[in-house]
Amino acid sequence: MSDAADADDLHFVASADDLPPGDRLVVDVENREIALFNLDGDYYGLSNYCVHQGGPACEGRLGGLLVETDDELRYDRRGEIVSCPWHGWEFDVKTGSHVARPDQYRLPTYEVLESDGDLYVRF
Numbered sequence: 850m851s852d853a854a855d856a857d858d859l860h861f862v863a864s865a866d867d868l869p870p871g872d873r874l875v876v877d878v879e880n881r882e883i884a885l886f887n888l889d890g891d892y893y894g895l896s897n898y899c900v901h902q903g904g905p906a907c908e909g910r911l912g913g914l915l916v917e918t919d920d921e922l923r924y925d926r927r928g929e930i931v932s933c934p935w936h937g938w939e940f941d942v943k944t945g946s947h948v949a950r951p952d953q954y955r956l957p958t959y960e961v962l963e964s965d966g967d968l969y970v971r972f
């Protein structure tokens with residue numbers, strides 16, 4: 850937040866204390882519903898409007914991925930994949946991309962910044 854032009858794009862959304870690691874928080878900012886995630890101290894913001902049929906995309910189960918290698922099947926990226934509660938479409942919290950069809954579907958993302966214990970989104 851070093852210059853006025855940047856500050857104009859920032860919207861206060863919450864105190865960082867309200868979003869501990871592993872948690873999420875859905876906020877309304879100027880008619881946009883945005884889900885905030887804290888993954889081990891890194892913040893991510895996604896539109897909460899599902900690109901399938903408009904469900905609350907970021908309010909479902911928060912889990913990971915089954916990854917198959919040559920000799921094993923393991924559970925990876927725990928807490929980084931969110932499932933829309935309406936029909937189960939899964940999205941990558943870090944990128945907004947649909948897990949199975951990343952080139953086809955994606956939730957809009959928002960930059961989340963922390964300053965002096967407060968969280969802001971930029972748009």
Ligand code: FES
Nearest residue numbers: 899902904933936
């Ligand atoms: S509305 Fe989200 S999966 Fe259908």
